[in-house]
Amino acid sequence: MATIKLDIVSPDRGEIFSKDIDMLIVRSTAGELGILPRHARLLTELLPHAMRIKIGGGENLIALGGGFMEVTPEKITVLARSAELPDDIDIERAQRARKRAEDRIAEYKQATKESLIDIGRANAALARAKARLLVKNVPFN
Ligand code: ATP
Numbered sequence: 001m002a003t004i005k006l007d008i009v010s011p012d013r014g015e016i017f018s019k020d021i022d023m024l025i026v027r028s029t030a031g032e033l034g035i036l037p038r039h040a041r042l043l044t045e046l047l048p049h050a051m052r053i054k055i056g057g058g059e060n061l062i063a064l065g066g067g068f069m070e071v072t073p074e075k076i077t078v079l080a081r082s083a084e085l086p087d088d089i090d091i092e093r094a095q096r097a098r099k100r101a102e103d104r105i106a107e108y109k110q111a112t113k114e115s116l117i118d119i120g121r122a123n124a125a126l127a128r129a130k131a132r133l134l135v136k137n138v139p140f141n
Pocket of ligand 1: 012013065082083084088089090091093094097125128129132
């Protein structure tokens with residue numbers, strides 16, 4: 001079966017993944033995308049989420065903090081704002097980040113006058129924390 005090379009790099013961790021895979025499922029600003037070998041060329045922005053990598057009949061998850069993806073027929077390159085393999089994720093840190101983001105979002109919603117809270121930033125922090133918890137299979141509502 002044909003495969004496609006996937007490289008994921010982040011500024012803090014460098015190269016975190018470099019393997020031939022069967023399929024990549026990502027959430028882009030234009031919606032969910034499934035990338036198979038020989039995909040058409042594409043350049044897109046990715047949102048914070050749990051990326052799904054299909055390889056050898058199994059599925060691996062990677063927590064992505066957003067970034068950019070370039071696709072050619074032979075290769076996928078993900079330039080990640082942040083990215084972690086399951087073993088590198090600190091669950092308690094992600095739970096604290098999630099609580100902090102949820103508190104900020106609640107405060108923003110309750111504010112009667114103009115709030116100093118950057119709601120876009122709080123939503124992105126919440127999405128990063130949720131992606132990390134999902135990759136670690138930690139339940140949340
Ligand atoms: P926090 O508020 O806990 O710092 P964050 O989402 O703001 O979370 P980022 O700015 O996305 O953190 O990441 C900064 C660095 O810390 C990156 O190298 C990222 O991989 C790492 N990182 C963030 N959260 C975790 C975590 N829960 N476990 C392991 N590494 C993490």
